[in-house]
Amino acid sequence: MSRAARARGDVGPARRYSPGTFALQLVMTAVAAVFALPVLVVLNYSFKTKKELYLSSPFALPEAPSWDNYANAIQRLSMGTTFLNTVFYTVVSVAIIAVLSGAAAWAIARNKGKFFKFSYVYFIVGILIPYQALFLSIYIIGYSLRLTNTAYGVILMYIATGMSFGVFIMTSFMGTVPVELEEAARIDGCSVYRTFRSVVMPLLKPAFATLIIMQAFQVWNDYLMASLFVSSAKLKTLTVAMQALFSQQATDYSTAMGAIVMAVLPIAALFAALQKYFIKGMTVGAVKG
Amino acid sequence: MHCSPYERRTRAQYASLVLPGMLIFTVGIIAPMILSLRYSFTAWNGFSRDIPWVGLDSYRRIFSDPYVGDAWWFTVRFAVWNTVIQNAFALLFAVALDGGLKGNRIYRTVLFAPCLISSIVVGFIWLRMYSNVLPAVAGYLGLAINPRLFGSPSTVLAGFLIANNWQWIGYWMLIYLAALQSVPTELYEAAKVDGASAVRRFFRITIPMLAPAFTICIVGISVGSLKVYDLLVSSTGGGPGRASTSIIYLIYNTAISGRQYGYGSALSMTLIAALLLLAMVQLAALRKREIQL
Numbered sequence: 001m002s003r004a005a006r007a008r009g010d011v012g013p014a015r016r017y018s019p020g021t022f023a024l025q026l027v028m029t030a031v032a033a034v035f036a037l038p039v040l041v042v043l044n045y046s047f048k049t050k051k052e053l054y055l056s057s058p059f060a061l062p063e064a065p066s067w068d069n070y071a072n073a074i075q076r077l078s079m080g081t082t083f084l085n086t087v088f089y090t091v092v093s094v095a096i097i098a099v100l101s102g103a104a105a106w107a108i109a110r111n112k113g114k115f116f117k118f119s120y121v122y123f124i125v126g127i128l129i130p131y132q133a134l135f136l137s138i139y140i141i142g143y144s145l146r147l148t149n150t151a152y153g154v155i156l157m158y159i160a161t162g163m164s165f166g167v168f169i170m171t172s173f174m175g176t177v178p179v180e181l182e183e184a185a186r187i188d189g190c191s192v193y194r195t196f197r198s199v200v201m202p203l204l205k206p207a208f209a210t211l212i213i214m215q216a217f218q219v220w221n222d223y224l225m226a227s228l229f230v231s232s233a234k235l236k237t238l239t240v241a242m243q244a245l246f247s248q249q250a251t252d253y254s255t256a257m258g259a260i261v262m263a264v265l266p267i268a269a270l271f272a273a274l275q276k277y278f279i280k281g282m283t284v285g286a287v288k289g
Numbered sequence: 290m291h292c293s294p295y296e297r298r299t300r301a302q303y304a305s306l307v308l309p310g311m312l313i314f315t316v317g318i319i320a321p322m323i324l325s326l327r328y329s330f331t332a333w334n335g336f337s338r339d340i341p342w343v344g345l346d347s348y349r350r351i352f353s354d355p356y357v358g359d360a361w362w363f364t365v366r367f368a369v370w371n372t373v374i375q376n377a378f379a380l381l382f383a384v385a386l387d388g389g390l391k392g393n394r395i396y397r398t399v400l401f402a403p404c405l406i407s408s409i410v411v412g413f414i415w416l417r418m419y420s421n422v423l424p425a426v427a428g429y430l431g432l433a434i435n436p437r438l439f440g441s442p443s444t445v446l447a448g449f450l451i452a453n454n455w456q457w458i459g460y461w462m463l464i465y466l467a468a469l470q471s472v473p474t475e476l477y478e479a480a481k482v483d484g485a486s487a488v489r490r491f492f493r494i495t496i497p498m499l500a501p502a503f504t505i506c507i508v509g510i511s512v513g514s515l516k517v518y519d520l521l522v523s524s525t526g527g528g529p530g531r532a533s534t535s536i537i538y539l540i541y542n543t544a545i546s547g548r549q550y551g552y553g554s555a556l557s558m559t560l561i562a563a564l565l566l567l568a569m570v571q572l573a574a575l576r577k578r579e580i581q582l
Contacts, residue, residue: 017389025390031382032399035455038414039402041422058422100310107306119307126318128568132516132537133560136544136553137321137328140335145316160317163310192302221407223519239407246413246523253417260410267405282460283467283502 046070046257053254069258076255077241078233079262086238087266088151089226090219093158097215098208100159101166106200108167109174110182120171126164131157132224139228147229154229161225162215169214172284173207210281213274220267238263322561328554335550347555357556359531360539363446367535368514370450371457375510376503378458383465384495397466400459408456412524415439415452439525442532449520449533457513461506468502469495504575508568515564536560 041058047065048056056063073079104123108116131138138157139148147153177200185195201208226237242259245252271278329347333340351357382400386393403411416439423436438448472495480490518537521527527534527542534542536556544553 017391021389024385024388028382028385028390028396032396035403035459036399038418038422038455041418042414058425100313103306104310107303111300111303113300115304116307119311122311122319123314126314128512128565129318129322129561130512130516130564131318132518133557133564134318134321134325135537136540136550136557137324138317140324140328141316141321156313157317160313163314164318167310192299192306196306217405221405221409223407223409223522239409242407242413243409243523246409247526256413260406260414263410264406268402271405279463279467283464 042257042260045254046261048254050252050254069254070262071258072252072255073259073262076245076252077238077259078236079238079241079259081234082236082238082241083262085151085235086220089155089158089237090216093155093162093219094212094215096155096159097162097166098211101163101170101211102201102204102208103196104163105167105170105174106177106196109171110179120167123164123167127168131161135224135228138225142229149230149232149235151235154226154235157225157229158219158222162218166211166215169211169281169284170204170207173204173210176207177203206277206280209274209277213270213278214281216270217267325554325557325561328551329558331551331554332549333551334548335544336548340551343551347552348559350552351555351559356531356534356539360534360536363533364515364517364536366446367449367453367517368511370446371453371514372507372510374450374454375458375461376506378454379461379506380465380499382458382462383469384491386462386466387469397459397463400462402459403456404460406456408519409523411452411456412520412522415448415455416524419448439533440529442529445525445529445533449517449524452520452524453514453517457510461510464502464506465499468499472498500575500579504572504579507575508571511567511571512564515560515567 044058044061045053046069047067048062049064049066049068052060052062077083104119108120142148142153142157145153147156181199181203182195185199190198221239222237223239223243226240227243230236230240242256242263245256245259328340330342330344331340332343332346382396386396390396406414419436419438419440427434427436438444438451476494476498477490480494485493516537517535518541521533521535521538525533527538537560540553540556540560543556544550547553
């Protein structure tokens with residue numbers, strides 16, 4: 001049985017569909033139903049009217065499905081601003097993390113000097129320290145550098161928090177770049193920079209895809225950094241706006257449900273498009289070979 | 290050093306590729322760490338010009354502060370239970386989906402999907418589940434249970450364990466699944482020929498071959514659980530009372546709302562020390578196992 005065939009999930013150790021397999025199928029179907037329940041409830045609620053939310057059962061389908069909650073959410077959360085802000089912060093910070101950590105990882109992989117060895121350890125230590133443990137001082141540094149309440153400030157901090165993981169992932173992919181190609185480019189007179197841009201970067205496409213999906217999902221869903229760094233309405237992110245809506249005295253639940261669906265959709269679409277890279281990134285170090 | 294000017298220039302160019310990332314990382318992560326250490330020795334309130342040096346006073350205070358003890362107790366129980374439950378179920382589901390079930394991809398997607406949702410939203414969804422949806426379910430089934438888990442200090446931890454496991458089991462499951470699928474089939478076949486039972490094959494082949502996945506999942510879940518904050522903000526706000534105040538939540542309350550920046554920094558330092566210590570102990574123990582195999 002080939003490894004590729006198994007990885008696709010076509011064949012497993014138990015190939016016959018026995019009564020035991022059927023029992024397992026029933027158990028897993030029940031498990032999946034329990035896992036899907038909250039998502040289905042949110043979807044169902046998002047099409048109900050406010051009155052139905054309080055009076056009808058959570059499982060009754062909406063009497064007359066309407067998009068009102070979605071329209072209200074767009075308005076209440078100023079999604080014209082908050083949605084675009086979130087897209088902007090995510091795209092810019094993830095793109096810069098990809099280029100900077102790709103460049104750093106490549107330089108580290110191709111050089112044996114003390115500086116490069118030190119750099120690797122320096123970056124990797126950060127993996128074990130979540131920024132949430134440092135948020136007080138991150139804010140103070142941001143404040144003293146006049147970065148708070150600016151778009152580039154919050155982007156800069158997202159880059160800082162993503163560098164460790166970025167260097168880790170990119171280094172693990174460096175084996176996929178053949179050194180011979182780089183050497184040929186260098187002999188042809190390419191500078192280090194040109195070699196990176198024209199030879200290495202194109203070969204790292206799968207690595208970039210992996211890093212992009214894994215970091216995009218972090219930045220998109222982040223709350224603490226955005227809530228610390230950005231207070232003006234025109235710089236707010238979607239997550240911060242949603243938390244503001246959730247925490248109101250009389251939370252508008254039906255609007256909140258529409259907002260949740262719209263906040264999850266973009267990252268779910270990105271995941272669907274880059275699924276195979278996401279799994280690759282998750283399993284770096286967990287799977288031998 | 291016998292370096293030609295050309296080699297030296299090349300090396301400088303390589304180094305210049307590392308520096309921009311390093312600079313940003315230093316400003317955003319390393320400098321804050323040094324700053325936290327420095328402020329932890331002060332009683333700064335976070336905004337005045339006056340920064341009184343108090344030496345180790347904050348650290349001494351940590352040991353006698355019942356709020357700190359309670360926050361650590363909540364956070365540690367959350368982390369330990371998560372590590373146990375999430376690993377067990379992730380592995381169990383991965384083994385189940387590694388068999389010959391029909392529609393494997395659907396199960397995988399359904400179990401994995403919740404981890405794409407922001408923790409802020411997950412907290413809110415479970416708040417609604419416990420207060421609106423599950424009471425209705427209990428009513429249908431005629432069960433005399435109270436599903437309002439966030440309402441009482443004695444059940445709030447269980448409520449968050451359910452929410453957090455719902456969110457993350459599928460993520461770790463995919464890691465175990467990938468690791469299971471990378472075990473060479475020849476090993477199982479050889480063991481079968483030798484007459485090893487299915488249980489024996491699982492414990493003698495599967496579990497040892499999963500060692501690197503265990504390392505990643507155990508460290509990942511425990512470090513991830515110790516930093517819990519977002520999930521609490523949108524659901525209980527650390528309550529009822531202080532029953533679900535995690536260590537990061539306490540740091541936030543102490544430093545931002547309570548204006549005790551110096552003391553909050555000392556709390557941050559204890560969290561960082563705990564995270565590094567935990568990761569080092571776990572990595573040393575788990576990697577040693579990996580090598581023995």
